[in-house]
Amino acid sequence: MRQDVLPRAADRSETPPAAAEPPRRRHRYWAAYLALLPTVALIGLFAYEPAINGIIHSFFTWRPGFTSTFTGLANYERMLTDELWWSSVANLGYVFVFGIFTWIVPFIAAQLVISLSRRRAQFVFRTVLILPIAFPQIVTLLIWSFMYHPQDGVLNSLLSGIGLDGLRQNWLGDPGLALLSLLVIGFPWVAGLPFLIFLTALQNIPQEIFEAAALDGAGRIRRIFSIDIPLMASQFTLLLFLAVISTLQYGMAAFVLTGGGPDNATQFPILRMLAAAFSGRDWGYAATLSTTLFAVTLVFGLFVLATQRRRNRV
Amino acid sequence: MSRTRRNDLLISIALTVIAFLGLFPYLFMVITSFKSTEQFYENYWLPAFPLHLDNYARAWEQIQPYMTVTLIVAAGTIAATILLGSVAATVLARHRPPGHKVILGLISALMMVPSIASIIPLFVLMRDLGLLDSVIGLIIPMTVAGVVFAVIVLHNYIKQIPREMYEAAMLDGAGGIRMYFSIVLPVIRPAIGTVALISVINVWNEYFWPSLIISDNSLRTIPVGLQFFKGQTSTDWGAQFAGFFIASLPMLLLFTFLSKQFLAGMRGGLSVDR
Numbered sequence: 001m002r003q004d005v006l007p008r009a010a011d012r013s014e015t016p017p018a019a020a021e022p023p024r025r026r027h028r029y030w031a032a033y034l035a036l037l038p039t040v041a042l043i044g045l046f047a048y049e050p051a052i053n054g055i056i057h058s059f060f061t062w063r064p065g066f067t068s069t070f071t072g073l074a075n076y077e078r079m080l081t082d083e084l085w086w087s088s089v090a091n092l093g094y095v096f097v098f099g100i101f102t103w104i105v106p107f108i109a110a111q112l113v114i115s116l117s118r119r120r121a122q123f124v125f126r127t128v129l130i131l132p133i134a135f136p137q138i139v140t141l142l143i144w145s146f147m148y149h150p151q152d153g154v155l156n157s158l159l160s161g162i163g164l165d166g167l168r169q170n171w172l173g174d175p176g177l178a179l180l181s182l183l184v185i186g187f188p189w190v191a192g193l194p195f196l197i198f199l200t201a202l203q204n205i206p207q208e209i210f211e212a213a214a215l216d217g218a219g220r221i222r223r224i225f226s227i228d229i230p231l232m233a234s235q236f237t238l239l240l241f242l243a244v245i246s247t248l249q250y251g252m253a254a255f256v257l258t259g260g261g262p263d264n265a266t267q268f269p270i271l272r273m274l275a276a277a278f279s280g281r282d283w284g285y286a287a288t289l290s291t292t293l294f295a296v297t298l299v300f301g302l303f304v305l306a307t308q309r310r311r312n313r314v
Numbered sequence: 315m316s317r318t319r320r321n322d323l324l325i326s327i328a329l330t331v332i333a334f335l336g337l338f339p340y341l342f343m344v345i346t347s348f349k350s351t352e353q354f355y356e357n358y359w360l361p362a363f364p365l366h367l368d369n370y371a372r373a374w375e376q377i378q379p380y381m382t383v384t385l386i387v388a389a390g391t392i393a394a395t396i397l398l399g400s401v402a403a404t405v406l407a408r409h410r411p412p413g414h415k416v417i418l419g420l421i422s423a424l425m426m427v428p429s430i431a432s433i434i435p436l437f438v439l440m441r442d443l444g445l446l447d448s449v450i451g452l453i454i455p456m457t458v459a460g461v462v463f464a465v466i467v468l469h470n471y472i473k474q475i476p477r478e479m480y481e482a483a484m485l486d487g488a489g490g491i492r493m494y495f496s497i498v499l500p501v502i503r504p505a506i507g508t509v510a511l512i513s514v515i516n517v518w519n520e521y522f523w524p525s526l527i528i529s530d531n532s533l534r535t536i537p538v539g540l541q542f543f544k545g546q547t548s549t550d551w552g553a554q555f556a557g558f559f560i561a562s563l564p565m566l567l568l569f570t571f572l573s574k575q576f577l578a579g580m581r582g583g584l585s586v587d588r
Contacts, residue, residue, distance in 0.1 A: 029409075032409040039399070046439070047424050047462075050436040051431075053435040064441065112329050115325055125329045132336050134565055136519055138541065140339075143339045143340065144339065152354075249430050274522070283434065287434055297428060302426065
């Protein structure tokens, strides 16, 4: 269809287009707004309305379906003195630090992959290493919940198998181990965004730079610290901010595997928020917690946008 | 030459170990999915024969409704996302009515805020609209997330279509609708594929929303249904793992055949990670 439009249009190129412009334009805007209407309505009703409504009701004792009373900052004051909330925020700190620490493995894996001399082998290993992300998250979580199973689980069976029966643990049921067990999920943590980003960045470093470094007698370790890492600075910055944002949303693993227990050892802000609304029937307080999460995420989101803008301009 | 060879061999061994560790839980799942309970306890680590395909039959019976609902939700989300997203992106990138920058800005802003942050008020809204326990209630939030992503991606694509193509079509008397079908749609087709793929991945991974609004077992999507299924099969490990594997197959197939788009989607999609 496109092919026959072009030649015919060329035939008519002598008609002055300006003459037909004004009435057409007005008509076009009317139609344009009509075409935008469903999208704008959808986003307005189901994205902006809840966001704004949540912010407003964070200042209320919110009883959906009944009259809500304005209580000012009471919910926020309560949040500031809510110890369970603060311990759930502290757990986010562990998630973040542990998450950054695990980047060592994808970094080493990416280094190894680019050191392979054949492109074909690089591609094969990249695909196999990244394959775990092709499984649905819920499947990964449920399999790991089996890995930690106290009787039949892989971890305990392995310990018994090598004669270390004494080290068998109730991995998810022990308050001292549950959080660590959740963090270890996905070991060796290669299949993910950091690996993809490290690999692309390393593949994009011109071969001549590596060769020049080798000529200067720089060893592998030296090269990593004085060439690779500085050249990847912007990728690290981006990954760091993305890690902050995904950490703020952390909660599914805890919700599925431990439900926040045992003894609140694996509480996270999202779990607190849902519990406030659905168990405590405390919708206003839940709205306060979600507004807080929303505000913090927005701040970091703006950072990501700013760094990406800068990167695109360079 | 032999040095490069030896190097390659050592690196390959190291990478194979890392890959094996990462894939081990999934391998264990597949191997165990073919075992009967006796085989599981007698022969924990290695494959056992004969293969018990009846595990798959039992699992499928329970998983099948979840798969159907998930496919319906995914199809509805894809259709709505592509229709709304491509039309909106075309209007915003090409026709540019006054205020188009504000609208695009308001849509892009949603990329930065995860939907989990407003899940509580969204739940109240859906309850007021009577959409709890409904397929529409599942499709709408997925479509909102999809449309935000689609508008941003497609807008970039459409902006790059040379102006001359539109002018030529306009002189030919083509209106907005015909231009959409004959110029815009063919150009954005590859991007539409990525957008659709991301919708599928999102539907297959979204956990909190369906777990909140669905209580009817026949309306559970895979993430929530599979957790329920795990409770139902408690120590029938063979059937349980068969179910997990069946539930993974659609995404595994997409990864196998569209790995490039899959990974591109991960990159673009993870900053919107839900």
